[in-house]
Amino acid sequence: MKADLVHLENIHKSFNGVEVLHGVDLSLNAGEVLALLGENGAGKSTLVKILAGDISPTSGNITIQGSELARLDVYQARQLGVRMIFQELNDAPTLTVAENIFLGQWPRVNGMVSWKELKRKAKEVLDRLEVNIPVDAMAGSLRVGERQLLEIARALTQNAKVLVLDEPTAALSNVEVDRLFIVMQQLKSQGVGMIYITHRLDEVAQVADRVQVLRDGNSVLTTAGKEASRDELVTAMLGHEAVKNVRPEPIKTSKRAVEVKNLSSFTEFEDVSFSVDEGEVVCIFGKIGSGSAEILESMFGLRPLSGGEIKIFGKNFIPNNPGISADAGIGYLPADRQRLGSFGSRSVAENLSVRAWHTMGRFGFVKSGLEAIAFNRWAEALRINSRRGPTQEIATLSGGNQQKVLLARWFEAHVNVLLLVEPTRGVDVGARRDIYEIIRMQARESNMAVIVATSDYEEVVLLADRALIMARGKIVSELTGNAVDANTLVSASS
């Protein structure tokens, strides 16, 4: 039976001769929510980009609302009512809510924008979603969740029939997630079909009518949303039984490396206290916005603190700026690799050596060749795949390989304390396991205290000697050893 809204059939897609989708089918009915699951790199975003006309498939049939399309471009897709809602906000923060909803399509009377009409219509749309947001407010003054609803409202004014939501809940609080789900119910009853991309398995049973799982460019499972068990989904996503508590070897407690007492920031977290020993890996687990990443930012001097103290090897440490922190033997890996981590146009060797330059020569000089030697050493140890060796531009590497280079940057600098924020974001499954192994190995071998802020519970299970769970800016519980368990983590953090 052909689905009445969207039908993708036998979609193949290759990039530079590498096939990433191997004949995937996808169908969506009006008024249906289809959850699309899969690890990073499974092909989810490629598939929805094809549906949105962003990229064209190498082969395959696309049928939208009964009309089969030989070629689909962005404009056509929009005409047919396909709309994407991304995790990142695409609004204009300095304009009002009403203006944002009708961005670029402001109602006009005699050629002039009619504010009265604009506000009236905006109110109408928001009412339709049963959302109560003042239409005069600046979009930038709203909460993230509200701004996301705004984007959905905008899609509705443009007659959305198919709505693709790409991990919309990643940055939302629980209340906001509930509100989003209510809005989605509204849309369902109005006949909008939705493709819902998520990493959160618990959301599937809550909102999805059907679930489809992609793995390595193949569709491996399609089933009714209520029937899918968690284990079944995880197995389908990973291709093998979920790694259950393959817990790292426990370490003997050694010297205290980091001690944090009553640390508070102005808005993101308050009264946080914990300590980390040499060689220990501690994960701070919490949803995005819970304050876990912000603690590490503050400890490295990237975000002002309002109170509390930090001791590094017993000495008081005031993180005024990243330069001071790095000189004090602290390393920091940001979540946003492209924007804050890598020097895209520079070589992998340079990217790796940037913190070790002062050790590679005297009087401010860097001895030639030492960068390449350092790179080759780490490339071998960490299995960094750079086809053209040390001189290759880092931007041309895969996400996983880039991340290994950025980790090696701090290893080469011999830091005592390493702060990692979402260390495997945008890294494919295979490399992810590698990175966990690398972090653990380096922590033990060089007696490094490692603190990881993450929103990925699997990461915590595979990585942490100890886990601190954060919710709404506070540490709510602590798990040690075999008590670090996926279910406990998820329920404690909500």
Added chain:
Amino acid sequence: MSESQTMSQAVVSEAKKRRSIPATAPLVVFLLAMMTFFTITSEYFFDIENFKNILVAMAVTGVVCIPGTLLMISGQVDLSVGSSAAVSGMILAKTVNAHGIVTGLVLCLIYGLVIGLINGFFVTVVGVSSLITTLGTLATLYGVALLIGNGQTVGMRNFDWLGTAQPFHVPLPVIIFALLSIAGAVVLRKTVYGRSLYAIGSNPNAARVVGIRSNRILMLTFIYSGVAAALAGAILTSQLSAGDPNAARGLELQAITAIVLGGASLAGGRGTLFGTVLGLLVLGVLNNGLILLDIPTFWQRIAQGVMLILAVSFDQVRQKLNDKRG
């Protein structure tokens, strides 16, 4: 292809060391083509004295091009060098006449430091973009240069050796330029400071997050630029035996044209001093050839403007190609 497959193939130490064609290759070809053309069309071109002329003509621009390249690599630009050189020349002419050469040169040096500090302060501490800051100082300092000489040229006595001496038959300005270029190239390639400039230009946010003291480094580079402009002004004034407020007009445009021609990216993070020297040679040979062919001087202006736009367009096209590849 899965990550694990590619990984097993990769033993990086055995990776083939492929040398790609250097980015400056097209420029070398262009330079040689131009030289061939002028050799054929003008009997005066291929001559050692003429080559000296070309080098002397480019030395003054060259001196400001060295810190200019460092700035461009770090994603900044200093447009004030033209007016700055003019002010320096006026100061020199006035003080040499009254208090002697040493005092004059010391004052020029101090002036260069101060103007570098001012530019650096507004860019790093206040956070104004370098384009706007130095456009402002460019305009302001032109006024200052006119003010010092009351709009007139100021004659200078007994100090022409800096601009015209020829130890070992090589003009002194050319020697100064050559030494500074070598020093600059070593600094860029071999020092933490130089490597940091590339990092800052490539990704200023990442540079901050990784703990590079960007403000300090940029401040220092603006100071170099100020001092280099002051030196350029001194050489020029010595050549003319007079401080002329209009003598260095357009210096900043020549410098930026040469730097961008030489392959430094306006977006920062890329560039070499070797490239800049090539860019200077291209401009120098072009100007010289046009003069030898008796083409009216306003055509030189036009040629220079066209070269700037071509160089920048080339940079843009290259950036787009890179984005597509990455």
